[in-house]
Amino acid sequence: MSHGATDNRTMQTIRAMARSGALPHALIISGSGDRLAAARYAAAAMQCRAEGDKPCCSCVQCRKVLQDIHPDVLWVEDTEHKELPVDTVRQLRSEMFIRPNDGGRKIAIFPNSLQLNDKNQNVLLKIVEEGPAYAAFIFCTENSGTLLPTVRSRCVELKLQQQGETQADMELIRAFAAPRGSVTRYCIALENKKLKREQLQQLLQNAWPVCVEALALKMGKQAVETSLAEGARLLAENRNICQLRQLAELVKQYALDCQYNVGVGHVLGALAAEWENTL
Ligand SMILES: [Zn+2]
Known part of the structure; x- marks a missing residue:
């Protein structure tokens, strides 16, 4: 599938986060859908110079990322083994400390995180946690439960949805x-x-990009017509910047x-108690 086939909501989320500079440096792309296309799209958002x-x-x-020919976007997999040899992971770790030479970021994408056993993940943990500012990581997996809690806690998860599944809950x-x-x-x-x-979790994950978009609106960025726009406008009209920032974080x-x-x-x-406290 091309990147155009990625589920729309995830693409909107990635764009909304990129617009406000809130695209996390460590992402988990989970759920059923075209995870690799979503990973590619997120990596393009990180490298894009527009x-x-x-x-x-x-x-x-963008074009280099979308064609899988960007030298600073590393696809890390081993098609000959069930799991990634730990030496490959150690090599990657060293590689991530070498500055990108074409793009602004150096991005490691794991198209199949099932290949990362516990040992591999432990090798990666530190650099995911406190690697160089240009380093980014994208883990693709159907179920994020296959990743260690220590790794998961450093990442923001974007869950792909089948069409017709819940949109951001306007209520x-x-x-x-x-x-x-x-x-x-x-x-x-x-x-x-x-x-x-x-x-x-899904409800909050869907609400998050709306809050981020509302903050961007409030800070004077132009609205883009997406399914996030209605909710974002409503929030931006009724809350101040400080509250929106806290809301997105919460x-x-x-x-x-x-x-x-x-x-x-x-x-x-x-959640209710903390939020009511900010009002
Ligand atoms: Zn671009």
């Missing part, structure tokens, strides 16, 4: 835009619905927390 939306998909940097966005008490009421309603942890943090074995009620309660 002024406006990234990736522009037409500058030299949650409306609650964030509404007066004090609204988010608490919304969270209580969710708890009563016996929401599952995975569903809550939503991301609680989405990450949902990867672990935390109670849904606990997450909802803490």
Whole structure:
């Protein structure tokens, strides 16, 4: 599949994050869908030199990434072995300390993270955590549970969705835009619905790019017509920059927390309390 086939919502998320300079240096692309296309798209966004939306998909940097010929985008896999030999991973680690010579970033993409055994992941951990500023990592896997919690906690997960799956929940966005008490009421309603942890994670993951886009809008960037726009405008009209920044951070943090074995009620309660405190 071409990069055009990547599910739209993920592409929008990547663009929204890139627009506001919030594209994380370590990403997990999970779920069912064209993970490699999404990884390529994210890598293009990191290398793109266009002024406006990234990736522009037409500058030299973008084109090289999208054609898999960019010298600073390393696809790390071993088609002859089930797992990556640890020497390959150590070699990659050294390679990541050599500055990029064509693009602005040096990006390692693991198209099949199942090839990374625990030992491999431990070799990578430190550089993922505190590598050079230009280093970036993209782990593709159907289920992020195959990665060690220590690695996962350094990454932001983007989960691909099949068409028709939940879009960003406007009810949650409306609650964030509404007066004090609204988010608490919304969270209580969710708890009563016996929401599952995975569903809550998805809900927050979908809300995150909307918050990031709202912050970009509030800071004077032009709106792009995407499915994020409606929610982003609503938030930008009703919240100040400081609140939007905190909101984006909160939503991301609680989405990450949902990867672990935390109670849904606990997450909802803490999220509501922390948010109401900022109002
Ligand atoms: Zn570009």
